[in-house]
Amino acid sequence: MSIAAVDVAQKTEVEMASYDKEKLLRMMEERRRSFSVRRDLSDRIQDCHRDITAKQAYLRRCASSSGATDYFEDTLVQLSLEDALALPQESVTTVKRAKYGLQSTTYEQHSTGISFGDWQELNHERARMERLRTEMDRYSKLHDERFACTQKLIEAVQDWGFRDPADEL
Secondary structure (H helix, E strand, C coil), X not given: CCHHHHHHHHHHHHXXXXXXXXXHHXXXXXXXXXXXXXXXXXXXXXXHHHHHHHHHHHHHHHHHHCCCHHHHHHHHCCCCHHHHHHCCHHHHHEEXXXXXXXXXXXXXXXXXXXXXXXXXXXXXXXXXHHHHHHHHHHXXXXXXXXXXXXXXXXXXXXXXXXXCHHHHC
């Protein structure tokens, strides 16, 4: 073989595109598993939201049966999670109502119809959902950083004329 033919063969080898197929397949598999984890977190958040909505509806009915719907809607539901967890039992189970007389106004304690245990369950579900959302945000950020280039790599491999790596999985 002549020296010119060796130079042409070496140039051809250098110019041909190649890629680490196994590494790309591992990356695609990790990305697929990561999507599965994100979907699981999303499903858990939806389930938690559904539980919170059902518990709020139940507590609203309890408050309504005692005539304390306004207190529940305007006061208790509007509290931040930290404030709701810090409420003493009396603030949840009783409400002061004004009783107007001719000479003075007195305040009487009335039941809200809301069980303190149910109120705590609602707030624990709210805290759980907040933790899940924080975890989802953190995981999504890590996922986006880690697999940002994967789709571009797959497209580049296809542009080079190789088979679609997704078919390999």
